[in-house]
Amino acid sequence: MASLADPSKVQPMDVTNLNDPNRSNRRVAYYYDHDVGNYHFFLGHPMKPHRIRMTHNLISNYGLCDEYEYDAPHPEGEGARVVNDITQGMDEELEDAVKWERRVLAGPRGRAMQVFRPRRATKTDMTKFHTDEYIDLLEAVTPETADAMTGGGIRCLTGEDCPAFEGVFEFCTISAGGSLGAAEKLNGGLADIAVNWAGGLHHAKKSEASGFCYVNDIVLGILELLRIHPRVLYIDVDVHHGDGVEEAFYTTDRVMTCSFHRFGEFFPGTGDVRDNGIKRGKGYAVNVPLRDGITDATYHTIFKPVIAKIIETFRPGAIVLQMGADSLSGDKLGGFNLTLEGHAECARFVRSFNIPTMLVGGGGYTIKNVSKAWTKETAIMCGIELPEDLPYNRYMEYFGPRYKLEVLPTNVDDHNPPEYIEALKRHIFENLRDLPHAPGVQMREVSSKPLSRVMGISKEDEDDDPDNDLDARIKKLLRQRQMNGDVDSESDSDSDVAAQARPNRARRQGGLSLRPNPRPRVNGFPASKRQPSSSPEGDDCDGRKKRQFFKARVGDGVWDPTSLLNGGQRPNDGLVNGVKPKLFGGIPETWNVGRASRAGSPMSVS
């Protein structure tokens, strides 16, 4: 494949050499629903679904597909329309093959991939992971009823990050529908790579929205892939920890999760290098906590060896790659310093293993850069290196003054010294060495029961799930702590269980029963620094002492992840100064959900 580093070698749109291992036999299925760009969180909210529409427009203007042409794999799918009907009446499999061949043979500007408008996800699809109660609420809630339905914002939709914007449920049906369609396409063997940029919403929990994510399309997609594949690898390059996906599969060895993320006083606060799964899943969660300002060179000294080692050890049948673009340099919420080339290299590297792969989006808040990244990465999946000069497109004014397919690095310092990266690698490799090679799976378990129930992540299994003993013990322990303010008095074994099982607890409880009100949680702080909080004065005192403790622990407010490699401290539970950090903390004074949501023109948002 030509390298962008040398523009003279770029051979754009060369799709003729089907024997090129980088080009051939990668049938790419791309999922897109034009309606996704219609939804608005609220004016000033950093998450802008419009970026998906910008991406699609750039992709089509580069000639990778026709903007308004969709194949409709499910004719009954809402809004689906069949553009080319010569395949009508054919056997479904043959039909797909014919359509694909036509794409490839259509010539240099002949669309490099199949384009699908996904079937919308249904409530039944969603409740394979989420609780019925949560999805019912999501479907019914409106900006006007949100306060009453969420008990003043303390259940399901908490805080300002996840507002009940108009059309929130429909938005989720599109996002999740794309990932389900992509997974089904891979399962059917009808594509080697499937792309859904509207997906990748990795923070959503079983019964709670989090970090701009409502329905976890990734978990749903992985559950679908597990019907066919004994083992699925999840890789997350979003700047934030992929906590929702990690939690969902924290106790299974059938899904390995691997997240590269900024760590330390940063949302969601989880993702310590020592958090690596529990029970059967012990060792099957990999966390790579990084510091601010990481560059391409530093990033790939750890990304490539870790991914190569995981694939060698785990031997996944399918990969889900979350390409959150907030790890790019210049992102509004990020803090990393990756260029477009460095970000895309992750996709190129994963593609080189030639394992069925699903690509999903995720974060990304400087939207011109998001659309550039996902366009370039779509092309790479097709084996095409795009020219740097952007083609004319509807959103051209976003890309000035250079109009280039590039994201340049800034001159911020890289706070990831080589010794820190080496320490992380050493720790991760030691863990991977302990794992059995390509763990076997008792496929007989995949019976008539829904897969999520077999996996132990569906609520219906609670009666017959031995994990519930563990949950009950943890719950009791934590209640005890809350009552007597004593966290150090429990036995070592209980302490270990509680520390290890925190994400499990949050998953099963939906974070609700243990968090009856939105006051900061105080788990994890030693008893000597805590007071019983029976009065407002007590709370203040408690909060002050927690802050003092935090300062004493991490110096002048700067978290030092290296210190966590030295042992002796517990894995953190995501709390900073006793509070879970917000992805996006502030609602502008001008917030008006009703007025700002679902505005008609895509150009009304910038």
Ligand SMILES: [Zn+2]
């Ligand atoms: Zn993110």
